[in-house]
Amino acid sequence: MKSKNFFVVFVVVLALAVLSCGAWAVQExxxxxxxxxxxxxxxxxLICGVRSLTEENMRSTAASAATRSGGSVIQLxxxxxxxxxxxxxxxxxxxxxxxxxxxxxxRAAEGESTEEFVARLKKDPDVVSAMPNYIVRCQAAxxxxxxxxPRQWGPAAIKAPEVWRxxxxxxxTVVAVIDSGVIYDHPDLKDNMFxxxxxxxxxMCAESGGIISGxxxxxxxxxxxxxxxxxxxSKSDPYQAVPxxxxxxxxxxxxxxxxxxxxxxxxxxxxxxxxxxxAGIIGAVGNNGTGVSGLNWKVRILPVNVFSYxxxxxxxxxxxxxxxxIDFILAAKRAGANIRAVNMSLGMWASPLEMxxxxxxxxxxxxSDADILxxxxxxxxxxxxxxxxxxxxxxMRPYPACFxxxxxxxxxxxxxxxxxxxxxxxYTNYSTxxxxxxxxxxxxxxxxxxxxxxxxxxxFDASGYLSTFGTSMAAPHVAxxxxxxxxxxxxxxxxxxxxxxxxxxDGKTAKEGYSAYGALxxxxxxxxxxxxTPVTPVSPxxxxxxxxxxxxxxxxxxxxxxxxxFSEDQLVGTEEGLYLDFDIVGRAVSGLGGREIxxxxxxxxxxxxxxxxxxxxxxxAAFELDGTDFRxxxxxxxxxxxxxxxxxxxxxxxxxxxxxxxxxxxxxxxDEAGNIFHGRFDGxxxxxxxxxxxxxxxxxLDNRAGVIVDPTAIATFKKYEKxxxxxxxxxxxxxVSLLAALIFAIPAVLRRKG
Numbered sequence: 001m002k003s004k005n006f007f008v009v010f011v012v013v014l015a016l017a018v019l020s021c022g023a024w025a026v027q028e029x030x031x032x033x034x035x036x037x038x039x040x041x042x043x044x045x046l047i048c049g050v051r052s053l054t055e056e057n058m059r060s061t062a063a064s065a066a067t068r069s070g071g072s073v074i075q076l077x078x079x080x081x082x083x084x085x086x087x088x089x090x091x092x093x094x095x096x097x098x099x100x101x102x103x104x105x106x107r108a109a110e111g112e113s114t115e116e117f118v119a120r121l122k123k124d125p126d127v128v129s130a131m132p133n134y135i136v137r138c139q140a141a142x143x144x145x146x147x148x149x150p151r152q153w154g155p156a157a158i159k160a161p162e163v164w165r166x167x168x169x170x171x172x173t174v175v176a177v178i179d180s181g182v183i184y185d186h187p188d189l190k191d192n193m194f195x196x197x198x199x200x201x202x203x204m205c206a207e208s209g210g211i212i213s214g215x216x217x218x219x220x221x222x223x224x225x226x227x228x229x230x231x232x233x234s235k236s237d238p239y240q241a242v243p244x245x246x247x248x249x250x251x252x253x254x255x256x257x258x259x260x261x262x263x264x265x266x267x268x269x270x271x272x273x274x275x276x277x278x279a280g281i282i283g284a285v286g287n288n289g290t291g292v293s294g295l296n297w298k299v300r301i302l303p304v305n306v307f308s309y310x311x312x313x314x315x316x317x318x319x320x321x322x323x324x325x326i327d328f329i330l331a332a333k334r335a336g337a338n339i340r341a342v343n344m345s346l347g348m349w350a351s352p353l354e355m356x357x358x359x360x361x362x363x364x365x366x367x368s369d370a371d372i373l374x375x376x377x378x379x380x381x382x383x384x385x386x387x388x389x390x391x392x393x394x395x396m397r398p399y400p401a402c403f404x405x406x407x408x409x410x411x412x413x414x415x416x417x418x419x420x421x422x423x424x425x426x427y428t429n430y431s432t433x434x435x436x437x438x439x440x441x442x443x444x445x446x447x448x449x450x451x452x453x454x455x456x457x458x459x460f461d462a463s464g465y466l467s468t469f470g471t472s473m474a475a476p477h478v479a480x481x482x483x484x485x486x487x488x489x490x491x492x493x494x495x496x497x498x499x500x501x502x503x504x505x506d507g508k509t510a511k512e513g514y515s516a517y518g519a520l521x522x523x524x525x526x527x528x529x530x531x532x533t534p535v536t537p538v539s540p541x542x543x544x545x546x547x548x549x550x551x552x553x554x555x556x557x558x559x560x561x562x563x564x565x566f567s568e569d570q571l572v573g574t575e576e577g578l579y580l581d582f583d584i585v586g587r588a589v590s591g592l593g594g595r596e597i598x599x600x601x602x603x604x605x606x607x608x609x610x611x612x613x614x615x616x617x618x619x620x621a622a623f624e625l626d627g628t629d630f631r632x633x634x635x636x637x638x639x640x641x642x643x644x645x646x647x648x649x650x651x652x653x654x655x656x657x658x659x660x661x662x663x664x665x666x667x668x669x670x671d672e673a674g675n676i677f678h679g680r681f682d683g684x685x686x687x688x689x690x691x692x693x694x695x696x697x698x699x700x701l702d703n704r705a706g707v708i709v710d711p712t713a714i715a716t717f718k719k720y721e722k723x724x725x726x727x728x729x730x731x732x733x734x735x736v737s738l739l740a741a742l743i744f745a746i747p748a749v750l751r752r753k754g
Contacts, residue, residue: 032133034108035074036118039101039128040065062104065127069120070109077103101128144286144293146188148465152292153416154281154442154477159523160295163484166526168286169296170487175282175479176221176329176342176372178322179275180315180456181268181305184220184245186276186464188284188291188449193220194300194337195246204335212241212331219243223265223305224324227258228316236308236318241328242266244303251453257309271307272315273451273459274472278345279303280449281473282480291465292447295480295522296487302339304328306346307456315456317346319360326363333370340486340494342367343479345377345472349396361403368405373494375479376401377471378412378437379429385436398429402436407494409501410436412515413443413474421519423510428471434516439505441481441520443474481522488530500529535603535629540620540690541674548662548692549613551708553606553621562605565701565709570646577604580644580711587648589715599716601629602644608693608708615696615705618664622690630681631716640715641667641689643699650713651699653691664694689714 042061055076062073079100108117114132121130143149143161155161174194184193196204198217205212216222221244226236242265249269250256256264257271270276279294279301286297304325310316333339355361367374379398383390401410415424423430424444431437447467451460459466478501485497492500502517504524511518537553555577559568562578572579579602589600608621631638641653656666657676669677670688677687693699693708702709 033114034112034117035114035133036071036106036108036121036130037133038062038065038104038106038121038130039080040104041126041128042102058102058104061102061126062106065104065121065124066106068124069106069117070112071106071117074105074107077105079103105133144297145289146284146286146291146293147289148292148447151447151467154446154473155293155295157414157416157421157442158477158481158520160481160484162523163526164297166530167484167487169283169298169484171298171300172338172490173296173483173486174300174302174337174339175296175483176302176304176332176339177275177279177282177476178304178306178325178329178342178344179278179346180272180307181223181244181270181275182220182279182301182303183249183269183273183276183449183451184303185249185269186280186449188288188464189276189279189301191285191288192283192294192296192299192301193245194302195220196332200332200335200337204331204337207335208327208331211327214241214243216241216243218246219266220245220301221303221305222325222328223268224321224328225257225306225308226318226321227260228308228310236320238320238324239265241324242305244269244305252455254309254455257456268455270303270451271305271309271455272457273455273466274345274457275303275305277446277448277450277459277466277468278343278472278476281446281476282343282483284449292449295477296483299480299483299487302329302332302337309456322346323359323363326367329372330366330370333372338490339372340490340497341373341375341479341482343375343476344400345470345475347377347379347398347401349379349381349393349398351396352402355397355399355403360400364400364403364408365405368407368494371494372407373479373482373498374400374405374408375475375482376403376408376410377475378410378431380413380427380470380472381429382425382427383429385429385431386433397436401429404436407498409438409478409498411471411475411478412437412440412510413469413471414440414510414519415444416442421506421509423514424469427469428474430514431516432513434511434514437515438502439478439517439520440510440515441474441477443471443477444469446473448473478520481520481525484522485525485529488526492529496529497525500525504528535601536624537606538622538624538688540622541670541688542620542622542659542662542668542690547618549610549617549619551608551610551613551619551621553608553623555604556607561607562709566605566646571605579604580646584646584648585644585713588644588650589642589713596718597715598631598718601625601714601716603712603714605709605711607702608710609706611706613695613706613708617695618662619693619695619708620662620690621693621708621710622670622688624686624688625714627681627683627685627687629714630687632683633680634716635680636669636677638717640717641691642713642715644711644713645701653699653712656692662692664692664697665699666692 040061058076066073079102118130121127196216196219201216223242223244226238228236247267250267252268280292282294283296283299283301284292284294286293306317306321306325307315378401385397412430413424413428414421423440445467450466452462452464454460482497485500486492504521505517505519506521507518509519539552540550556562559571570581572581585602608619642650644650653665653667656662656668668690671677672686695708696705700708
């Protein structure tokens with residue numbers, strides 16, 4: 001099963017004008033003020049026994065509706081058929097006689113708002129539907145408006161924009177960053193910083209058994225560091241925990257780090273800029289017109305600074321302070337902070353004999369056991385962890401990278417080169433066996449937030465943004481990806497999200513000889529976790545007395561089998577089958593007008609082949625789906641079954657209520673007992689969709705007799721609250737014959753079924 005997020009613009013086609021876009025993104029609805037597109041019921045004169053609408057009759061009908069609502073007619077569109085099965089209960093009786101509906105573009109009276117005008121129209125019993133004249137602007141993808149976005153190659157490389165079409169994060173998800181701190185009032189980070197409430201802070205301290213102490217209410221996190229003494233008897237004295245913020249940060253001086261003045265130390269924010277860079281990758285505010293965009297446009301960053309000052313090496317981190325920081329994270333988690341991931345872009349080489357079973361080891365395990373996904377940098381020593389060449393590292397491994405638990409992930413670094421991705425072996429550690437490094441992510445030339453002045457390192461720039469490299473930058477790509485996945489479903493465990501990330505990875509990049517799974521693919525991870533349930537071809541089981549041939553569908557796995565119909569760039573190969581490119585599907589379903597699409601289930605391209613098939617022979621193909629593939633509690637009128645063509649157009653299958661309607665281009669649904677489905681879909685039940693396709697007919701993409709090829713998608717419409725007698729307009733009933741003027745963008749989930 002595979003799935004991919006997709007933002008769909010669906011269109012009720014304009015007369016003489018068609019909007020066609022390759023992909024779209026959600027926007028706030030905009031519309032022509034004081035205007036409405038209206039579908040109106042009116043008397044239809046009988047011509048040769050058939051109800052018809054002349055232009056004069058339509059204009060009269062539109063003028064009457066406009067007058068009743070105090071408006072005027074701007075223009076008319078082609079009339080549409082009113083299909084009783086698509087009508088609301090309130091108007092079914094009036095539609096029973098059949099007829100055609102007037103479609104008009106109306107203007108409100110001077111001074112009346114669009115909302116008032118539409119509301120007034122909907123009260124008219126002859127108005128079937130009334131909607132604003134929406135305006136849509138096309139975009140190439142779901143991308144932020146941050147000015148430095150074009151210089152950020154990492155999010156695009158891991159396919160974050162595809163997932164952003166689903167959502168861009170939530171403030172409910174907390175990511176802890178064990179690092180050098182964070183400039184918490186950075187303009188691109190301040191709105192995504194975690195803040196301890198007094199209740200949470202007090203509970204955390206009270207329930208820690210005295211381990212956590214301090215006044216953390218209003219702060220963003222904690223700084224655990226030690227005062228370093230030098231000489232023959234060198235030692236360190238741990239400072240008490242320093243709350244990070246909330247007072248505005250200061251540039252600070254080196255002497256402030258060991259000043260012992262709590263108020264001063266709490267305002268330094270970040271002693272090197274490294275942690276701020278990491279935080280920006282995870283969660284710089286996106287689409288705010290400022291700087292860069294994090295993988296989560298909304299998230300909460302909880303900084304845990306563990307850096308101390310060493311006069312010889314400028315910065316150092318003591319294991320004791322890391323352990324104190326971990327205790328702080330665990331206490332906050334137990335007290336109720338929704339910490340889903342931790343980033344650790346730090347490390348050292350040490351003997352496994354010392355590390356395994358150590359307090360450091362057990363604390364990493366404790367975070368893993370607390371359902372926290374721990375993302376760890378592999379290190380920048382360009383060593384194969386399985387067999388390091390540097391004699392200094394013989395018999396050693398990098399830690400915490402080599403602490404391996406259920407919910408830990410070790411991350412190597414990728415570079416972008418000649419349009420592709422490669423491990424940056426000029427510095428990244430890796431693992432030829434795949435035992436120690438799980439996955440690779442962008443790490444070279446990564447642009448993110450930083451300090452604006454120097455303090456203890458070179459991770460600063462007056463602009464507040466800097467490009468740098470390292471597995472330190474790769475790990476937060478994974479932590480940020482995890483946070484984004486958690487945002488879609490907080491009930492997911494750390495283990496489930498880890499599995500999504502690993503199973504969705506690109507195994508063609510940075511796997512063989514480098515890692516266990518390859519390169520981070522955020523969209524692949526999303527597909528693994530949120531892609532619905534498999535579709536299973538089954539033998540059609542329908543009662544027929546006619547010449548209908550039942551054929552078990554095949555799911556081709558090799559693109560070469562379909563190259564006469566599709567070009568290679570139109571198909572996406574997966575373990576489950578071959579799927580049409582999502583941009584093609586998006587253009588195709590734009591032909592479904594009148595209702596917002598909530599979900600699109602895309603079948604693998606299937607093939608029917610049987611020796612008894614002849615030109616024009618009607619065939620039946622069937623597929624078993626879970627009830628979850630339809631909207632729970634919805635009816636068949638809440639779905640549309642479509643045949644997608646590679647040119648981005650589609651044909652809609654029409655409902656067949658019985659054997660006498662089993663003809664080309666029809667479909668039916670059977671319940672578990674094999675009866676034609678009526679009523680409401682139940683998420684725990686199975687349903688069989690049966691498609692009727694004539695060999696070499698218009699629903700068959702293959703131009704040869706004896707073979708039928710068909711990619712199918714099921715669109716599920718959003719649920720509407722029942723309106724007044726004006727009702728709504730069903731895409732399934734109106735279809736593409738409605739030549740009205742409504743165009744608007746909506747978010748929809750596009751799933752590959754397989």
